Amino acid sequence: xxxxxxxxxxxxxxxxxxxxxxxxxxxxxxxxxxTPTPERLGLTWLLGTGWVSLAIFAAGWxxxxxxxxxxxxxxxxxxxxxxxxxQIPRAPTWRPRNALEWLLVAALGVELILIAxxxxxxxxxxxxxxxxxxKARIAAAHGGALPLAYFREFPFAWVQPRYPLYLPYxxxxxxxxxxxxxxxxxxxxxxxxxxxxxxxxxGATERLRGARTAGLAVAVAMFFVPYFFTGTWHVxxxxxxxxxxxxxxxxxxxxPGITREPTAAECRLxxxxxxxxxxxxxxxxxxxxxLIAFATLALARAGRWRWAIWSAAPAALLTAAFxxxxxxxxxxxxxxxxxxxxxxxxxxLDRFGPVLARLFTEISDLESWSLLWPxxxxxxxxxxxxxxWSPAFAFAWALALPxxxxxxxxxxxxxxxxxxxxxxxxxxxxxxxxxxxxxxxxLAIPRLLVSHAFPPLNAASIGxxxxxx
Amino acid sequence: xxxxxxxxWQIAAWFxxxxxFIYVGAVTFDGLWRNARVRDQGPLNxxxxxxARDLHVENAAQQIDRCLAPLPDGATVAVIYRHGSFHxxxxxLLCEMAWMHGLRVVTLTEPExxxxxxxxxxxxxxxxxxxxxxxxxxxxxxxxGRLLYFWQKADRAP
Numbered sequence: 001x002x003x004x005x006x007x008x009x010x011x012x013x014x015x016x017x018x019x020x021x022x023x024x025x026x027x028x029x030x031x032x033x034x035t036p037t038p039e040r041l042g043l044t045w046l047l048g049t050g051w052v053s054l055a056i057f058a059a060g061w062x063x064x065x066x067x068x069x070x071x072x073x074x075x076x077x078x079x080x081x082x083x084x085x086x087q088i089p090r091a092p093t094w095r096p097r098n099a100l101e102w103l104l105v106a107a108l109g110v111e112l113i114l115i116a117x118x119x120x121x122x123x124x125x126x127x128x129x130x131x132x133x134x135k136a137r138i139a140a141a142h143g144g145a146l147p148l149a150y151f152r153e154f155p156f157a158w159v160q161p162r163y164p165l166y167l168p169y170x171x172x173x174x175x176x177x178x179x180x181x182x183x184x185x186x187x188x189x190x191x192x193x194x195x196x197x198x199x200x201x202x203g204a205t206e207r208l209r210g211a212r213t214a215g216l217a218v219a220v221a222m223f224f225v226p227y228f229f230t231g232t233w234h235v236x237x238x239x240x241x242x243x244x245x246x247x248x249x250x251x252x253x254x255x256p257g258i259t260r261e262p263t264a265a266e267c268r269l270x271x272x273x274x275x276x277x278x279x280x281x282x283x284x285x286x287x288x289x290x291l292i293a294f295a296t297l298a299l300a301r302a303g304r305w306r307w308a309i310w311s312a313a314p315a316a317l318l319t320a321a322f323x324x325x326x327x328x329x330x331x332x333x334x335x336x337x338x339x340x341x342x343x344x345x346x347x348x349l350d351r352f353g354p355v356l357a358r359l360f361t362e363i364s365d366l367e368s369w370s371l372l373w374p375x376x377x378x379x380x381x382x383x384x385x386x387x388x389w390s391p392a393f394a395f396a397w398a399l400a401l402p403x404x405x406x407x408x409x410x411x412x413x414x415x416x417x418x419x420x421x422x423x424x425x426x427x428x429x430x431x432x433x434x435x436x437x438x439x440x441x442x443l444a445i446p447r448l449l450v451s452h453a454f455p456p457l458n459a460a461s462i463g464x465x466x467x468x469x
Numbered sequence: 470x471x472x473x474x475x476x477x478w479q480i481a482a483w484f485x486x487x488x489x490f491i492y493v494g495a496v497t498f499d500g501l502w503r504n505a506r507v508r509d510q511g512p513l514n515x516x517x518x519x520x521a522r523d524l525h526v527e528n529a530a531q532q533i534d535r536c537l538a539p540l541p542d543g544a545t546v547a548v549i550y551r552h553g554s555f556h557x558x559x560x561x562l563l564c565e566m567a568w569m570h571g572l573r574v575v576t577l578t579e580p581e582x583x584x585x586x587x588x589x590x591x592x593x594x595x596x597x598x599x600x601x602x603x604x605x606x607x608x609x610x611x612x613x614g615r616l617l618y619f620w621q622k623a624d625r626a627p
Contacts (some may be wrong), residue, residue: 123505123518130561133515141569159561184510214483221487224494229501237504238515370494375486382479445483446476 005178009185012177013192015076016170020048022079025086027272031265032086037094039203039253042196043269046250049243050276051076053169054318060145060169068144069176097212104216108198111223116191118229119236124183128238131159136171137181144176151331161331164322166247166279167240189243190236197246197435198222204253205442208391214445218438225434227368233428241428242435244280248287248398249435251277255291255394259298267307270295275314279322283406283432288315290401294394336421338412351411351418358422359407362430369430376437379444386446395440402433516562523559524599526614533563533597536611536619537570540595545573547593549604552578556599559617563597580604594622 021044025032035043055072063071096102124133139146146168151161171189175181198219205215222228228235228242235242251273257266274291277284292312299308338344363373376399383392406429410422505522507514513530520529540546546567550560564574575591577583583604588596596607596619603610603618610618 118501120510121506123507124515125505126519126558129515129519130558130565134562134565138565138569159565180512182512183515184507184512211480217487221490221494224491224498226494226497226500230497230503234504366493367497367500371486371490375490378486441483446479448473448476448480 005182005185008177008179009174009188012174013188015073015177016048016052016173017044018048018080019051019076020044020046022076022081022083023047023051023272024269025083025088026079027269028265029086030088031263033089033091034207035091036203036206037091038199039207042199042203042246043250043273045192045196046247046276047272048076049170050166050272050279051079052173053166054279056139056144056169056172057165057322060139060143064143064145065176072173096216101213101216104213104220107220108216111220112191112195112198115194115223115229115236116188119187119190120184122187122234122236124187125232125234125237125239127233129183131163132167132240133171133183133186133238134159135165135168136175136186139168139172140175140181144172148329151326151329160282160334162326162334163240163282164279164284166276166281167243187236187238190238193243193246194228194235197242197249200246200250200253201435201439201442204249204439208253208256208443209447210443211445211447214447215442217445218442222435222438225370225372225438227427227431227434231368231427231431232424233431235431239428240281241431244277244284244287245432245435247273247277247280247284248291248432249439251291252394252398252436253439255294255298255398256390258295259390259394262299262302262304262307264307267295267299267304267311271311271314274311275318278315278319281432283409283429285319286405287402287432288319290398290405294397336414337409338414340408340412344412345408348411348418351413352407354419355407355410355422358410358419359403359426362426363403368427369434372434372437372441373430375441379437379440382444383440388443391440391443395436395443398436399433399440402429519562520559520614520617523555524614524616526617529559529614529617530566532613533566533619536595536597536613536621537567537572540570540572540621542571543573544594545575545592547575547577547583547588547591547596548599549577549580549583549596549607550599551580552576556616560597560599583607588622596620 024040024043024047028035032040052072055075056068059071060068096105123129135146138150167189171186174186178185201219201222202212202215205218206212233239233241251270254266254270254273258270274288277291278288292315295311296308299305299311363369376395380392380396380399383395406426410418410426413421415421505518507518508521511517516530517528520526526532537546548560548563548567550556560576564576567574575593577587577591580598580600581604584606588606598604598607598610598618598620600616603620607618607620610620613619
């Protein structure tokens with residue numbers, strides 16, 4: 001293996017880390033210290049990849065090649081510098097506190113090494129290759145952005161030109177830094193996204209007053225959700241569903257805080273993460289509706305209407321901008337689904353029952369999901385019985401509503417056999433909710449000790465409220 | 470029961486749950502090895518793996534690139550395959566590769582009905598045919614692998 005691609009890949013990752021770290025400090029400001037280190041690392045990856053993909057989308061039409069690389073790197077450096085200028089109280093150092101936690105950290109480390117090794121051995125799956133990675137390859141071959149002709153002239157409508165570009169443009173960033181498309185190097189995205197999910201589960205459990213050991217144990221147990229590695233759409237296959245699931249996990253983990261004691265910093269980060277949920281994949285728009293409906297209700301209850309509007313604004317703007325872009329490039333329509341018009345829904349009402357039954361079969365498939373879904377249901381019940389109302393409501397809402405909404409794509413399937421379509425595609429929709437289900441389980445495990453390395457939620461402990469920009 | 474005792478019982482119950490979770494998950498873990506594997510760490514190793522698995526073609530990306538490179542910009546390439554079969558993914562990849570070479574691509578999804586007339590109607594000067602053998606009208610195709618053939622119009626051939 002030559003050293004040059006290693007250095008180029010490290011350079012690409014460094015820019016992602018700089019941008020993500022800077023953005024996180026700017027968004028959280030004083031509350032940065034309240035976020036445990038593992039969660040910060042996971043969020044850095046999400047915000048950093050969000051930055052490079054959005055920057056390519058925004059600037060790629062005007063700037064190409066080396067100039068685009070320089071522009072994105074300069075933007076990341078600027079974010080890092082601005083983030084570093086924010087005054088932040090010193091955060092407590094995060095380290096395992098006892099032998100059990102050390103053991104769990106070691107187990108998580110071994111799992112991540114195994115996953116990184118597998119990622120070099122397994123090929124991308126169908127859509128991972130022909131849909132997501134191909135977009136990155138075509139964009140890189142055109143200096144960084146997909147040519148307009150791709151959206152309307154491509155010989156295969158199956159490439160889903162209307163899908164958002166979070167994953168393809170993140171991969172394009174790596175290809176630009178490497179100077180060529182490389183399906184071997186680009187597979188680092190799988191293990192890094194998995195690591196981000198595990199770290200967010202560990203950190204968010206602690207931040208939301210759960211037991212740190214429980215967060216670590218569930219992060220270790222995540223490895224044993226069979227579908228993550230054995231399913232058609234597994235986390236190393238290059239599909240956008242798992243990254244979308246991690247973005248959704250990060251956004252949902254902010255909902256209990258917004259319900260309990262909303263702060264401007266919490267709303268800012270929630271707004272950024274929920275915008276990335278929309279940017280992750282087409283279904284992200286429906287997940288965003290679920291998120292924003294909950295946040296609006298919680299913020300309205302607290303009399304924070306302005307914050308509710310600010311929280312919805314980035315995703316709404318991004319959705320509108322991408323829709324306009326697709327209109328401008330005269331993108332081909334989606335060949336798989338009929339438009340969700342009342343007439344189409346009325347015409348296929350008979351499909352609701354069979355699709356719901358199929359969903360239930362999928363959820364109860366232990367060979368694919370182990371005890372994940374019964375565990376998530378138990379977790380919500382356990383949280384409610386402990387009167388932990390804000391996480392109980394937030395997770396019940398964030399898991400149950402999307403399951404209901406995910407019946408619709410197959411009711412409106414344009415394929416000849418909608419049940420085969422459902423059988424094939426439903427698991428990947430569940431993959432989008434699986435990381436959130438794991439966090440619910442981690443939070444349901446009670447703590448024995450009351451003392452906490454991190455102060456309870458939000459900026460009250462810092463003694464100042466931050467205003468939205 | 471005091472709160473601490475209750476929490477201890479709950480922790481014990483969740484501990485058992487997590488053990489069961491790991492056990493049930495581990496039982497089906499051998500499915501991992503059913504995933505398609507790459508054969509090397511080349512820049513198009515996933516593409517090569519897809520062609521090797523579905524069409525038994527070795528070093529596919531390089532072979533296909535060699536076929537496409539001499540074709541003039543804007544030339545039309547036909548991809549002949551049976552839609553809905555396991556040939557659909559490689560057909561889609563072939564379309565992408567040809568399109569990236571600046572070529573026009575048409576797909577013909579009823580291989581047994583493809584004759585020279587259809588090729589002329591589509592304006593195709595080259596064709597990839599996926600299946601055990603090429604259509605009779607393209608019998609002089611070059612074999613790239615067990616289930617992939619490349620045909621080029623005689624006056625275009627290098």
